[in-house]
Amino acid sequence: MSNEPAAEPRWLSDEEQYAWQCYLHATTLLEDHLDRQLQRDAGMPHVYYGLLVQLSRAPRRRMRMTELAQNAKITRSRLSHAIARLEKNGWVVREDCPSDKRGQNAYLTDEGMRVLEKAAPGHVAAVRAAIFDRLSPEQIGHLAEICRAMADGLQPKGADLPWLR
Amino acid sequence: MSNEPAAEPRWLSDEEQYAWQCYLHATTLLEDHLDRQLQRDAGMPHVYYGLLVQLSRAPRRRMRMTELAQNAKITRSRLSHAIARLEKNGWVVREDCPSDKRGQNAYLTDEGMRVLEKAAPGHVAAVRAAIFDRLSPEQIGHLAEICRAMADGLQPKGADLPWLR
DNA sequence: CAGCCATTGTTAAACCTTCAAGAACTTACC
DNA sequence: GGTAAGTTCTTGAAGGTTTAACAATGGCTG
Numbered sequence: 001m002s003n004e005p006a007a008e009p010r011w012l013s014d015e016e017q018y019a020w021q022c023y024l025h026a027t028t029l030l031e032d033h034l035d036r037q038l039q040r041d042a043g044m045p046h047v048y049y050g051l052l053v054q055l056s057r058a059p060r061r062r063m064r065m066t067e068l069a070q071n072a073k074i075t076r077s078r079l080s081h082a083i084a085r086l087e088k089n090g091w092v093v094r095e096d097c098p099s100d101k102r103g104q105n106a107y108l109t110d111e112g113m114r115v116l117e118k119a120a121p122g123h124v125a126a127v128r129a130a131i132f133d134r135l136s137p138e139q140i141g142h143l144a145e146i147c148r149a150m151a152d153g154l155q156p157k158g159a160d161l162p163w164l165r
Numbered sequence: 166m167s168n169e170p171a172a173e174p175r176w177l178s179d180e181e182q183y184a185w186q187c188y189l190h191a192t193t194l195l196e197d198h199l200d201r202q203l204q205r206d207a208g209m210p211h212v213y214y215g216l217l218v219q220l221s222r223a224p225r226r227r228m229r230m231t232e233l234a235q236n237a238k239i240t241r242s243r244l245s246h247a248i249a250r251l252e253k254n255g256w257v258v259r260e261d262c263p264s265d266k267r268g269q270n271a272y273l274t275d276e277g278m279r280v281l282e283k284a285a286p287g288h289v290a291a292v293r294a295a296i297f298d299r300l301s302p303e304q305i306g307h308l309a310e311i312c313r314a315m316a317d318g319l320q321p322k323g324a325d326l327p328w329l330r
Numbered sequence: 331c332a333g334c335c336a337t338t339g340t341t342a343a344a345c346c347t348t349c350a351a352g353a354a355c356t357t358a359c360c
Numbered sequence: 361g362g363t364a365a366g367t368t369c370t371t372g373a374a375g376g377t378t379t380a381a382c383a384a385t386g387g388c389t390g
Contacts, residue, residue: 009285009286009289009290010289010290010293011289012289012292012293012297015302015305015306015309016297016305018309019297019305019306019308019309019312020292020296022308022309022312022313022316023296023308023309023312024215024238025238025312025316026311026312026313026315026316026319027192027196027312028238028239029238029315029316029319029320030315030319031192032238033319035378036378039378039379045345045346047346050189064368065368065369066367066368066369072193073189073190073193073194073197074193074347075347075348075349076368076369076370077347077348077349077350077369077370077371078346078347078348079369080369080370080371081346081347081370081371082346082347084370085345085346097368100355100356100367100368101354101355101356101368102354102355102356102367102368102369103355103367103368103369104368104369104370120174121174124174124175124176124177125174125175127177127185128175128177129318130315130318130319131185131188131315132177132181132184132185134314134315134317134318135311135314135315137180139307139310139311139314140180140181140184141180141184142304142307142308142311143184143187143188143307143308143311144180144183144184144187144188145304146191146300146304146307146308147184147187147188147190147191147192148187148191149299149300149304150191150194150195150295150296150299150300151187151190151191151194152299153294153295153299154191154194154195154198154295155194200348201348204348210375210376212376213376229338230338230339231337231338231339239377240377240378240379241338241339241340242339242340242341242377242378242379242380243376243377243378244339245339245340245341246340246341246376246377247376247377249340250375250376262338265337265338265385265386266338266384266385266386267337267338267339267384267385267386268338268339268385269338269339269340
C-alpha cells in the first residue's frame with residue numbers, strides 16, 4: 001500500500017485544503033505563542049512545562065522516565081535531555097528505581113513545584129485567551145472529539161518508539 | 166490586565182482540560198509524524214516542505230523573504246536559516262529584489278520543484294490518513310472554523326515580529 | 331535634503347531536538 | 361543458570377530554532 005508508486009494521489013478538496021491551512025496556522029501560532037510566554041515567564045519551553053505538570057500530578061511527584069515520555073508523547077531521548085536540563089535548574093532530580101535497576105524516576109523538587117505554581121496562572125490565562133475564551137462550549141466538545149480521533153490514529157507501534165509512530 | 170498578580174486564576178473546567186489534553190496529544194503526535202515522514206521521504210522537515218509549497222504557488226515561483234515568513238507564520242530569522250539550508254540543497258536560490266535594495270527573493274529552482282512534486286503524493290497521503298480520512302465532513306468544517314477562530318486571536322502586532330505575537 | 335525612525339534580512343551564540351549507537355539490566359527459553 | 365532477545369535510559373553529533381544585535385536601505389518630516 002505504501003510500496004506502490006501510488007497511481008493517482010487523492011489530493012485535498014477545497015474544503016480540506018482550507019481546513020488544513022487553518023489548522024497549520026492555528027497550531028503553529030499557538031505553539032510559538034505558548035513557547036514564548038513560558039520562556040519569558042518561567043524560563044522554559046512549553047514541553048518542559050508539560051513535564052513538570054505531569055510530575056506534579058503523579059503519586060509522589062515522581063514518575064518513571066518511560067512513562068513520562070509516553071504521557072508527554074515525546075521520545076525517551078528527548079526526555080533524557082530535557083530532564084538533564086531541568087535537573088540543572090534544580091527543578092527535578094533523578095533517582096534510581098528500586099524495583100528495576102535499569103529504571104530512573106524523575107522527581108519534582110520543592111523548588112520545581114514552586115516554579116510551576118508560579119507559572120501556572122499565567123499559562124492558564126494564555127491558553128484560555130488563545131482557545132477557550134474564543135470557542136463556544138459546543139466547539140470545545142467538537143475540538144476534543146476531533147483531536148481524540150486524530151490522536152487515536154497516530155498512537156503506538158513503531159521501532160525505537162513503541163508509542164510514537 | 167497582565168500587570169496585576171491575577172487575584173484568582175480561572176482554571177480550566179473538566180471539559181476544557183480534557184479538550185486541551187486531546188489537542189496537545191493530537192498536535193504533537195501529528196507534527197512528529199509528518200516531520201518524520203518528510204524527513205524520510207524528502208529529506209526535510211515539515212516546515213521546510215511548507216516553504217517549498219508556498220514558493221511553488223507564488224507568481225514566478227519567487228517570493229520576498231518577509232512575505233514568505235508571514236505566510237508560513239515563522240520569524241524572518243528562522244526563514245533565513247531555512248532558506249540557507251534549502252539553497253545548499255539547490256532547491257531554492259536567493260536573488261536581489263529589483264525594487265528594494267534591502268530585499269531578497271527566494272526562488273524555487275527546477276530541481277526544488279521536482280523534489281516537491283516527488284514528495285507531494287506521499288505527504289498528502291499522510292495528511293489524509295491522519296486527519297481527513299478519520300473525520301466526517303461536518304467535523305472538517307468544525308475544525309476549520311475552530312482553527313480560524315484561534316488563529317484570528319493570535320495573529321499580528323508584536324515587537325520584532327510584526328505578525329507573530 | 332537632512333535627520334530620524336522603521337523595515338529588511340542576516341548572523342552568532344545558546345539552546346533544543348533528532349538520530350544512531352551503546353551500556354546496563356531484565357526476561358524468556360531451553 | 362546461561363544465552364539470546366528485549367527493555368530502559370543515556371550519549372554525542374548533526375541539524376534546527378530562538379534571541380538579540382547589527383548593517384543596509386527606505387521613507388517620513390520638517
